[in-house]
Amino acid sequence: MANRIASTIKSYMMPIAMTAGIVSYQYVGQLSFLTPYLIILMLFVTYCNISFSDLRFSRLHLWLILIQLVASIGVYLLLLPVHPLLAQGAMICILAPTATSAPVIAGMLGGNVASLTTYTLLCNLVIVVAAPIIFAFVGEVEASSFVASLWVVFQKVFLLLLTPFFAALLLKKLLPRVHSQIQKAKSVSFYLWSVALVIITGKTVQFITEQDSSNYIVEIGISVAALLICITQFATGRRLGRIYNDTVAGGQGLGQKNTILAIWMAQTFLNPVSSIGPGTYVLWQNLVNSYQVWRNRKNL
Numbered sequence: 001m002a003n004r005i006a007s008t009i010k011s012y013m014m015p016i017a018m019t020a021g022i023v024s025y026q027y028v029g030q031l032s033f034l035t036p037y038l039i040i041l042m043l044f045v046t047y048c049n050i051s052f053s054d055l056r057f058s059r060l061h062l063w064l065i066l067i068q069l070v071a072s073i074g075v076y077l078l079l080l081p082v083h084p085l086l087a088q089g090a091m092i093c094i095l096a097p098t099a100t101s102a103p104v105i106a107g108m109l110g111g112n113v114a115s116l117t118t119y120t121l122l123c124n125l126v127i128v129v130a131a132p133i134i135f136a137f138v139g140e141v142e143a144s145s146f147v148a149s150l151w152v153v154f155q156k157v158f159l160l161l162l163t164p165f166f167a168a169l170l171l172k173k174l175l176p177r178v179h180s181q182i183q184k185a186k187s188v189s190f191y192l193w194s195v196a197l198v199i200i201t202g203k204t205v206q207f208i209t210e211q212d213s214s215n216y217i218v219e220i221g222i223s224v225a226a227l228l229i230c231i232t233q234f235a236t237g238r239r240l241g242r243i244y245n246d247t248v249a250g251g252q253g254l255g256q257k258n259t260i261l262a263i264w265m266a267q268t269f270l271n272p273v274s275s276i277g278p279g280t281y282v283l284w285q286n287l288v289n290s291y292q293v294w295r296n297r298k299n300l
Contacts, residue, residue, distance in 0.1 A: 017194045018282070021201025025209070028202035035203075035264050036160055038196040042260075043124075044164035045189040046100040048171065048182045055118040060244040064119060064237065064253050065126050068094060075229070076138060085215075088138065088270045089222035089277030093229045095134065096262035096278060097123040097161075100189070102252045105289050109296050111248025119253040121165075128154075128161045135269040153269055160261075193260065197282075200263045204279040207272045215273065222273075223280040230255065230284035256285055 021028055072095035079087035098120045106116045132153035172179045208219065234255030241250020262278035 013190075013194050017197040018201045021198040022205050024198075025202035025205035028199050029206035031199050032203040032267070035196055035199055035260070036156075038192050038199075039160055039261055039264065040164050042189045042192045042196070043100060043161065044167055045182060045185070045192070047121075047165050047168035048179055050117060050121065050168075052169075054114050055121065056114065057118055057122065058115065058244065058246070060115070060241060060246050060250060061119045061122055061253075063240055064250065065123060067236065067240075067254065068123070069126070069130055073134065079225070083218055083221070085218050085271055085273050086221050086225060088266070088274035090225045090229060091134075091138070092262050092266045092270065092274060093226050093257065093277045093281050094233065095127070095131065096257040096259065096265070097127045098253050099256045099258045101193070102256040105256060105293070106248050106252045108293055109248045109252075111252065112246050115246050116249040116253055119249065123253070124161050124165075128157055131157050131265065131269075135265075138270075156268065157265075196260045200260055201279070203267060204263060204275050207267075207275065219273065219276050222276045226277045226281045227284050230281055230288060234285075234288050255288065257281060259285070 072091045075094060076087045076091040079090055098116075100120060102120060103113045103116045107113045132150050135153045136150040168179075171182075234251050237254030238247050238251035240254075241247040244250070257278065259278045259282045262281070263275045266272065266275035266278060
């Protein structure tokens with residue numbers, strides 16, 4: 001009975017968390033300083049549950065990361081003449097790394113979990129290098145020069161994405177029993193994600209309410225762009241994955257994003273309004289995932 005209740009709560013946690021963030025945005029928005037710490041903890045738990053001996057890199061992974069980097073820059077340059085905020089919001093929806101929960105959905109869809117886990121790790125490591133360079137060019141980082149801007153972004157992204165990776169490796173080597181206990185408590189990551197979603201939704205709503213009414217058209221445009229990008233990324237990833245007999249991993253790898261991290265990056269390094277892009281991408285990708293799981297329900 002308890003397991004059934006917990007499962008039901010998990011099924012509705014995303015709308016519950018987002019509703020809580022919207023309703024209490026005046027209060028939870030002030031807790032946004034906790035977001036990077038929650039992301040670090042989520043990644044740490046995820047990395048503790050990765051078996052590095054099972055990781056195998058393939059050509060598909062290289063194509064996916066290449067598409068992700070080139071498309072994010074290309075979309076930004078294409079939309080910049082239309083509106084800078086639209087360009088930033090669209091770019092971050094593509095640049096954001098794959099969600100750590102993507103392998104779970106891939107497993108439900110009968111996909112190659114090991115392949116997607118490998119790409120998720122690769123994607124995060126590449127973003128550590130690529131994001132500082134891109135944000136130093138297009139971001140709104142307070143720094144005296146490009147090099148200074150690059151260093152500011154690199155420090156924050158490096159700490160956020162690589163600290164939990166090295167910490168998980170070190171823990172496994174020095175304290176294997178503690179590492180094993182964390183593996184058993186992997187559901188903790190889900191609840192950390194829920195808390196982060198409440199805070200990040202509240203912060204996004206706070207930014208929206210503080211904007212001039214003339215920005216509403218731009219905000220709607222960013223939301224629509226996020227929808228189109230979401231559908232395109234899932235479709236492109238699946239088509240490319242089909243070539244390498246890895247359809248599900250391709251689709252989820254390119255389409256399912258770590259939106260909590262994306263929103264944080266947008267609010268930290270870009271114009272905060274651009275966070276509406278990944279903020280609405282949360283909805284779009286969950287609608288896509290729900291549809292995919294529904295179609296595959298007979299195999300669950």
